[in-house]
Amino acid sequence: MAELSAFLKEEGISPALLQKVEEFRKQYPVQADCASRVPDPEYLYYGRKTWELAIAAILSGNHLLLAGPKATGKNVLCENLSALFGRPLWNMSFHVGTDAASLVGTDTFDGQAGSFRPGPVWLCAKKGGFGILDEINMAKNEALAVLHAALDFRRVLDVPGYDRTELRSETRFIATMNYGYAGTRDLNEALASRFVVLNMPVIAEEDLGKLISRRYPSIRPKLRDQFVKLYTELERKAESAEISDSAVDLRGLLDALSLMAQGLSSGDALEMGIVNKSFDNYERGLIRDVISARIPSDLTSELVFEA
Amino acid sequence: MIKKQYTGNARRARNIIWNAAGRYDFDPPFMAFFANGVPDTYFNMVAGLVAKWLDLPSILHFFLEYESDHRAAEFDDLLWLGLENCVYEKELPERPHLEALRKRRAERFYEEQASYSRQQMAYQSMMVYTQQEFRWAGISGRRRPLMTPREARMAEALRFSGSLGTEELLTEMRRFLMDFFHYDPGRSREKRGIGANPLLRAILRHEGNAKDRLLVRMGSGEGNHPKAVQQRHIRTIRRSDPTEKDAAYIRDVFGRSLLSEGELRILERELCIGSDEGCRLWVTRGDKVETTDKDALEVRESAARQQKKNEEWFREHAALLSGSMRALAAKLETVLSSYYMHVPEMSRAGRVRSEVVWRLPVINDNRVFLRSGEETEPELCVDLLLDASQSRMHSQEVLAAEAWIICRSFEKNHIPVRVHMFRSLRGFTVLECLRSFGERDSRALLRYYAGGWNRDGLAIEALARMGDGHSAHSFAGAGSISSGSAFGGAGTGFSGPAFAGMDSSASVQGKTRFLLILTDAAPNDSHPLAAEGLNLPKEYEGAAAVTAAQEAVRIVRSQGLRVGAVFHGNTSHLENVHQIYGQNYVRIRQASQLAEGVSELFLKLMRGGK
Numbered sequence: 001m002a003e004l005s006a007f008l009k010e011e012g013i014s015p016a017l018l019q020k021v022e023e024f025r026k027q028y029p030v031q032a033d034c035a036s037r038v039p040d041p042e043y044l045y046y047g048r049k050t051w052e053l054a055i056a057a058i059l060s061g062n063h064l065l066l067a068g069p070k071a072t073g074k075n076v077l078c079e080n081l082s083a084l085f086g087r088p089l090w091n092m093s094f095h096v097g098t099d100a101a102s103l104v105g106t107d108t109f110d111g112q113a114g115s116f117r118p119g120p121v122w123l124c125a126k127k128g129g130f131g132i133l134d135e136i137n138m139a140k141n142e143a144l145a146v147l148h149a150a151l152d153f154r155r156v157l158d159v160p161g162y163d164r165t166e167l168r169s170e171t172r173f174i175a176t177m178n179y180g181y182a183g184t185r186d187l188n189e190a191l192a193s194r195f196v197v198l199n200m201p202v203i204a205e206e207d208l209g210k211l212i213s214r215r216y217p218s219i220r221p222k223l224r225d226q227f228v229k230l231y232t233e234l235e236r237k238a239e240s241a242e243i244s245d246s247a248v249d250l251r252g253l254l255d256a257l258s259l260m261a262q263g264l265s266s267g268d269a270l271e272m273g274i275v276n277k278s279f280d281n282y283e284r285g286l287i288r289d290v291i292s293a294r295i296p297s298d299l300t301s302e303l304v305f306e307a
Numbered sequence: 308m309i310k311k312q313y314t315g316n317a318r319r320a321r322n323i324i325w326n327a328a329g330r331y332d333f334d335p336p337f338m339a340f341f342a343n344g345v346p347d348t349y350f351n352m353v354a355g356l357v358a359k360w361l362d363l364p365s366i367l368h369f370f371l372e373y374e375s376d377h378r379a380a381e382f383d384d385l386l387w388l389g390l391e392n393c394v395y396e397k398e399l400p401e402r403p404h405l406e407a408l409r410k411r412r413a414e415r416f417y418e419e420q421a422s423y424s425r426q427q428m429a430y431q432s433m434m435v436y437t438q439q440e441f442r443w444a445g446i447s448g449r450r451r452p453l454m455t456p457r458e459a460r461m462a463e464a465l466r467f468s469g470s471l472g473t474e475e476l477l478t479e480m481r482r483f484l485m486d487f488f489h490y491d492p493g494r495s496r497e498k499r500g501i502g503a504n505p506l507l508r509a510i511l512r513h514e515g516n517a518k519d520r521l522l523v524r525m526g527s528g529e530g531n532h533p534k535a536v537q538q539r540h541i542r543t544i545r546r547s548d549p550t551e552k553d554a555a556y557i558r559d560v561f562g563r564s565l566l567s568e569g570e571l572r573i574l575e576r577e578l579c580i581g582s583d584e585g586c587r588l589w590v591t592r593g594d595k596v597e598t599t600d601k602d603a604l605e606v607r608e609s610a611a612r613q614q615k616k617n618e619e620w621f622r623e624h625a626a627l628l629s630g631s632m633r634a635l636a637a638k639l640e641t642v643l644s645s646y647y648m649h650v651p652e653m654s655r656a657g658r659v660r661s662e663v664v665w666r667l668p669v670i671n672d673n674r675v676f677l678r679s680g681e682e683t684e685p686e687l688c689v690d691l692l693l694d695a696s697q698s699r700m701h702s703q704e705v706l707a708a709e710a711w712i713i714c715r716s717f718e719k720n721h722i723p724v725r726v727h728m729f730r731s732l733r734g735f736t737v738l739e740c741l742r743s744f745g746e747r748d749s750r751a752l753l754r755y756y757a758g759g760w761n762r763d764g765l766a767i768e769a770l771a772r773m774g775d776g777h778s779a780h781s782f783a784g785a786g787s788i789s790s791g792s793a794f795g796g797a798g799t800g801f802s803g804p805a806f807a808g809m810d811s812s813a814s815v816q817g818k819t820r821f822l823l824i825l826t827d828a829a830p831n832d833s834h835p836l837a838a839e840g841l842n843l844p845k846e847y848e849g850a851a852a853v854t855a856a857q858e859a860v861r862i863v864r865s866q867g868l869r870v871g872a873v874f875h876g877n878t879s880h881l882e883n884v885h886q887i888y889g890q891n892y893v894r895i896r897q898a899s900q901l902a903e904g905v906s907e908l909f910l911k912l913m914r915g916g917k
Contacts (some may be wrong), residue, residue, distance in 0.1 A: 131627050222403065229401075233326055240331035242322055285701060293352055296404055 004084055006042070011048050017055045024059060025086045029168035034127050036089030044214060045077040046207030050200065054081055057196045063151055063173040065136070065192065068200025071250035074176040076167035077081045077200070078132045087170065088129040090120040098139040100146040104159055116162040119174075123148065125157050128168035141188040147173075151194035203250065205232055219303040227253060230294045232272070237290060247287045260304050267297030294297055316879070320346035327355025327398075327491075336367050341419060344879050349412035353387070356394035362473040366390075369477055372492035375485070382488075389467040393476060396469020413447035415442075432469040438462055455608040461487055512841065522561055545861045549734035549834075557735045558604035562594040565740070574772060580856045582847075583765045584837035590773070606758070613703055613756035620704035621711070621753060628708050631898050635716035638906035642913060643720055654678040687819040688723040688744065692770055694826045695728035695739075696761035702875060705898065706825060707755040709873075712825065712901055714742065714749045723818075726752055729757035729766035734834040736766050738773070762847060762886070763830040764859030767870070770822065771863040808814045821869045821912055823905070827876030828884035854900055857887045869912040873905060 008018060030038055033237075045051065054077060057064045066074040066082075082089040092103065105119035124131035136144070150157045155167040175195060177187065203211070208228045212219060231253050238245040256273025260266055275287050317338065323346060324335040325735055335358070339350035370386075399405050416439060441462045444451045454462065464483050466478060484490045504606055558564070564571060571588055579586045598604065621628065636774055653660070657678035666672040693710055710726060715725045723744040730737055737759075741751050830852035836845045845851050860870050872892040874884045884892045891911055893904035 122841065226402075226404070233329075236329070236331070237322070237326060240325070242325070242331065286319060289319065289323050289348065290326050293323070293348070294402065294404055296407055 002079065004041070008051065008084070011046070011051065013051050015115065017052060017059070020054060020059050021084055023251070024170070026170075027042070028087075028128055029094050029288050030086050031127055034088040035130065036085055036128065037090070039079045039083050039089050041076070041079045041083050043073075043076045043079075043211065045073050045080045045198075046203065046210050047073070047201065049170065050077065050198065055084070055200050058085060058172055061169075061172075062196040063175070063194060065175045065177065065187075065195035065197045066200050066211055067197055069202070070178060070245055071248060072200035072202055073250075074178075075132070075134065075198055078130070078134075078174050078176065081174065082132075082258055083128040085130070085170075085172075087172070088124075088127055089132065089303070090124040090129055091121050091132045091134060093134045094136050096138060096140065099143045101141070104157060105162075106272050116159065121147065121150065122157060122165065124151060124173070125167040128170040131173045132169070132175055135177060136175040136191075137177040137187050141191065143212040144191050148190060148194065151191070203237060205229070208232075210252075212257065214255070215254060216261065216305065219257070220304060220306060223299070223304055226294055230291060233294065234287065236304060237286070243283050243286055244278065244280075246279075246282075249273050249274060249277050252277055257304075259304055260299070260301055263301050265297065266295055266299035266304065270295065270297075315791065316340065316344055316346050316880070317716070320351050322354035323348055323351040324358070327352040328358035329355075330358070331535075333358065333363065338364075341415075347412075347415075349408050349415075350387070352408065353394055354389045356398050357390055360394050360397045361476060361812065365473050365477060369480060371493065373490065376490070376779040378452070378488065378490075381432045381435055382484060382490075384432070385438060385461075385465060386483070388438055389480065389483065390441075390476075391466040391470055392467055393467035399469075410446055413443035416443040417449075434458075434461075438465060453502060454538075457487070471705055471751040474726075551583075553733040553735065554587070556600065556603065556733065557737065558596060559588050559600045559738050560606050560732075561589060561599040561739060562591045563596050565590045565592060574769065576893070578765060578768050581838040582851075582858075583762070585734065586731075586762065586765055586834055587735045588765070588769055589735045590740070590769070591737065592740045595673050609758075610754070614754050617704050617707040617753040617755060618750075621708055624708065627898065628712060630900055632712045632715045632719075634902035635712060635905055639716055639720050639722075639909060642906055642910045643722070651677040679781060682824045683774060684875040687821060689717050689725070689821045689823060690723060690770060691726040692766065692822060692824045693726065693741075693755060694757060694761050694763070694824070695730045695757050696759055696831070697757055698761070698829055698831070698876075703755065703757050706757075706875065707753050709739075709875075709901055710752045710755065710825060711749050712898065713873075713905055714752060716905075717751065718747075728755055728772060729761065730757075731762040731765075731772070731832045731834065732759040736769060738764045738766060738769055744888045758833040760834075760847075761830055762834070763826065763828075763834040763852075763856040764822075767822070767824065768857070769869050771866060791849055819869065820867065821871070821909070822863065823871055823873060823908070825875060826884070827874045828853075828872065828874055828880045829876060830883075853883045853886055860887055871908045871912045872907065 005018065009015070048192075054064060054066075058081060066076060066077060076195070079089065092098075101119065103119050103121045105116055105122045107114050108117040109115070117194060118126070121131060133147075150167055151276040155171075156164060157167070173195075205228050208231060209224055212224050212227060213221075216224075231248075231250065234243070236247050237243050239249045252273040255271075256266075256269040259269035259272060265273075270291050275284050275291065278284050278287060318340040320340065321335055325331045325340065332651055335354060335356075338355045339347035339354065341347050357363060361560035370383065373382055376382070385736045395405060395409060402659040437454060438461060439457055440452050441454060441458075442465075443449075460551060461483075464479075464486065469480055471479060481492065484492060566574065571590075575586075575588050595607065623737050644739075653663075653674045654676050655673050660675055660677050663675050667675050676687055676760065691713055692711060693706060699706055714724045714726055723743070725740070726742040727738045741754055742749060797819070830847065832847035832852070836847050836855065838845075847855070870888065870891065872884055874892050874894045875896075876884070881894070884894075891908065895901055895904050895907040
């Protein structure tokens, strides 16, 4: 947490907001049985404004919906927020088969009688955690209706035949969604109205540079800048609909760097991390053109990283 | 922005430009390609960087200012060298890899030059070439060419600095043209009084025919060269139709025509219409005429040299070629077995033969009937058409050998085969007969050599017109030469010595005709496509030329010919071959595939594929 706070100060986040976060943490200490659920993030989210908006939303008691295209750092921000506020995290990946029982809980048999086995939403409510509703628009809207009462002013979960519980004051739900993915649908208006929505911006060049430097401190700055520009160029090409956004993959770029750190040549690493994310032969050619205009294909680990 | 739809290499080139420019909101006015059609990555990047660092509309306007000048292509090439240096210096700090890309482009320059034909070299301005060589030699660490003081000053002047802004750069470009060519774009335009009217400027473009000479270059011959040779169209479209001087040149180079002047005229009236308007035809057997024309003599010498090389290659690979021929002949025999017809013979019963029925009462010969005999013969004949344009330069020996294999294989199966090679030059499409139906000697195919352009569509239509002999009249069966013409009666008209005994008319009449074309499916001619309406003529190349060839194939198929292609070209032209010939083509990469490929293609055509 100290490291995260220092990072946020460095990023120029409003001290007043950070002060309120500190007060929140003191007010709502984490319960011992779920302390291990408080994440220790590997990646940090870069973007001062987004940080401030998200912190303000959480502090004001709202649930947050992070909407944005692929690789804008939605899940990274979720983890970071959970770590900053010191809350245990329940991560729920939504899919078309997600139903109320898988979220709230289900009946089970304890050897003598039927009993309730709480689901992640229930536990999150009881333990005062942060629930990540990942790719919320992948699930059918009917399955999400169960959350309506929990997410609005009632802050309550009622399981028929079992119990009714109120959400603890520190409980928050953070949903993520991407309009573009195959299989996604428009979010039910009733559900959307229960969140404050934060449109996630595409990561800025400067922030991406910082992200890479943090992950790979030994990367040579000049080359790091080239990788950043490469990512931006791919992003621009996808925005212009010349390629699909399958190759605009931040994770892929970071993976390629880790492959280079393992000793693969830059050409091979970028081929695996970025080019091959596209399954269209012609498109792969266009992506290769972008890469070859920026990055030599024969860079070795020694050239990319300082000793 | 509404984007045009581009495909293939053009789309790739645009993407490279947009990427370098860092924006996608413009339609690039310049694109760079290598001779084989692949985008020139580095120069497309340069074009993109010009859009990034300079004011593109101003630069474009400058280029348009001198567009109508006959030296425009040279100015373009030189000024792009200058721009290259300018944007390179600007971009390098942001893109260190550019240095390596530039070096790679310099190496590519030498690779490209090595693959250029003499004809391409003839089109290349030596001044531009020297400047390019000087630039790329310095970058690739090679020895720089010796230059005159003027050339050295020019090279120095073309190193436009990266510190220049658009206006300063334009001033430098103007100064360059003024200092070295005494040319002021703005003033020259006013002086000519044609102003900014692009239509007028385009109409005033002119290219003389004198440059369009046939130069035969010796390629690697083995067909193993990685790069395809594609002739480059010089910037302006040649609009003048062939003259008598051109006809004399064609006669000197290729020999006298088998058709008389009048016959050629009628054939041209029939065929040189639509997109081929203004073109001429020449049909020859290569019978040389006396000439003192140096170019013609040079071509003859080159052709003779190539024939020797073909023969040498043939001798060296004789065993392999004979094996391939036997394999193809065997496969064809299987394919043809269902197509053999029993030759009718005279008998005492059967179908009465009216023209000899008099023999029964007069000489008491009762064998006036026809019945199905024991002997069989296929009722078909094959025309083999060889693309002999410059683009086949690196495959001459292989193509000659393949033609021999195909020809001999059909011959072994008693199928009449005729072989022509075709090329275009100075607006003439020349069909040169290497072997006619009645001939037995296939070694004449080794006369094959590559040189010139190829107007595939016109060549295909012209060959389709050639019936059993080289006479237009004998094509009457296809029905488009009017009966009122000089060639009206079948078997009448010209029966001059040139045709006598060349082909027996029985060899084709009533038979199903097959036309096999050995092609790289890259039609390309210096004579433009005829203009439609008020539009300006377009070059006979690329998609337009492919469409013209496709139309020609469609026409001859509708006349009953079964047309198929033995494709021997680049992957980049696969789309073309598919467009022109539909499913009826086979791709051959080496002679060993010939038996399988050609028999398969032939079977497809036999089954009725038109």
